[in-house]
Amino acid sequence: MTAGVFSYSAVLMGSPILLKLFDDNPTLARHVFQLIKQQENLFTVNRAESEVMSVNHAAGRHPVIVSEAVFALISVAHAVSLLPDSAFNFTIGPIVKRWKIGFQGRAVPPAPEIASLLKLTDPHQVVLNPADRSVFLQQPGMEIDLGAIAKGYIADRVQAFLRQQGVQQALINLGGNVQTLGSPPHEPQGWGIGLKKPFGRDDELLGVLQVQGKSVVTSGIYERYFELDGRCWHHIFDPQTGYPLDNELLSVTVISDRSIDGDIYTTLLFGMGVEQGLAYLADQPDIDAVFVTRDRQIICSSPQHFHFQQLDVDWQLRY
Ligand code: ADP
Ligand code: MG
Ligand code: MG
Known part of the structure; x- marks a missing residue:
């Protein structure tokens, strides 16, 4: 327990x-929560x-002019979605909505339905016009979903706000x-940040970064899933299949300067899996990752920007 922490x-x-x-400083805290709420509302x-x-409602009909912040975040999400073999696709909305994971009424949708919804998830069919900051989804039924990137963006906004207020030491989760x-x-x-044991209790940690x-x-x-027929149907989808990503991974943690990068890379690395992910990170000196696998391994990419202390010895740690 750190002394003097509020x-x-x-x-x-x-x-x-x-x-x-x-x-x-409860006033500062209130301002932070207001900032988060205001961003969430966008x-x-x-x-x-x-x-x-409002962009989604106008799909197939007309472009919609959005605020600078929304246009900027959509532009980043669009660019990442167009990377070769990207597991990140911000037009995944129709699939996410249909599966309803984490909400009432969740069920495994019929395969033909998934196949037809997949036709509405092509990021090439999003037209961005920086001149008037408008966004147009070309097909009716298309829906963008910024769930894989918005929290990272907002975390960075909070960090910038706190810095602007003269705060030098803080954590936002x-x-x-x-x-x-x-x-x-x-x-x-530095800050000790727990790495959760997958499917464990909240206080069960594999270790601390x-x-x-x-x-x-x-x-x-x-994080969000349901179990049916012995399978775990979770909330990170494979944009190629429309089904939850199914590989050796239980979780990916990314350590980076910007939280928006962390949010993007967790999804990209989830899609790559451990071996391809490690190879990819070898060319990204500012991004580190910790992969946790179904066969109880904790795999750290070259940990330049963090120190990992293992707590649960039933898992095998490797670098
Ligand atoms: P969390 O919701 O736990 O922060 P993520 O940052 O991984 O997890 O984001 C998951 C959310 O991103 C999903 O709830 C969904 O809204 C959206 N999503 C799911 N699969 C994809 C994908 N392949 N590409 C982009 N967004 C996705
Ligand atoms: Mg997230
Ligand atoms: Mg993410």
């Missing part, structure tokens, strides 16, 4: 949100109204997306 919490974006400061697809929903400023006082090793001023983002198949 924790503030809220439930936003369907997740528990935690802010740690080293001053008792990006969400879980309610009828948001800027993103947006339910799996952690962003930090500096290190806690008297803890030169130590970072300073870095973002730590985890995507895990155990």
Whole structure:
């Protein structure tokens, strides 16, 4: 327990949100939560109204002009979706909506239905016009979903806001997306961020990552899922098949400067799997990752930006 830490919490974006400061400053905390709420209101697809929903409602009909922040985030999501063999596809909306994972009424959809919804998930059919900041989904029924990137973007916004307010040491956790400023006082090793045991209790950790001023983002198949016929149907979809990604991975954690990168790379690396993911990271000196696999391995890419302390010895740690 760090001396002098003040924790503030809220439930936003369907997740528990935690802010740690080293001053008792509830006003600042309230401003942070307001900022998160205001950003969520732009990006969400879980309610009828948001800027993103107005783009979706106009699919196949007309372009929609959006705010600078929404246009910027859609542009990033579009570019990442167009990377060769990308597992990230921000037009996955119709598939996500149909599976309803994490919501009432979830079920494995009939295969022909998945096949026809997949035709509505082509990122090439999104037209972005920077001149008037408009977004047009060319086919009726297309839906964009920024769920795999928005929390990272918002975590970076919070970090920038806190820095602007003169804060030098802080942590924000947006339910799996952690962003930090500096290190806690008297803890030169940095922030300790728990790596959860997949399908374990909240307090069961495989180990602890130590970072300073870095973002730590985890995507895990155990975060939102349901079980049926002995299979775990989770919320990260393979854009090629329309089914949840099915490989050796239970979770991927990315350590990076920017949380938006962490959010993007967790999805990309999920799609690549361990071997291809490690090879890919060899060319990305600013991005580190920790892969957790079904055969109980914890695999760290070259850990330049963090230190990992293993706690659960039933899992095999390798680099
Ligand atoms: P979390 O919701 O736990 O933060 P992620 O950052 O991995 O997890 O985002 C998962 C969300 O992203 C899903 O709930 C869905 O809205 C969306 N999504 C699912 N599969 C994909 C995909 N292949 N590409 C882009 N977005 C996706
Ligand atoms: Mg996320
Ligand atoms: Mg993500």
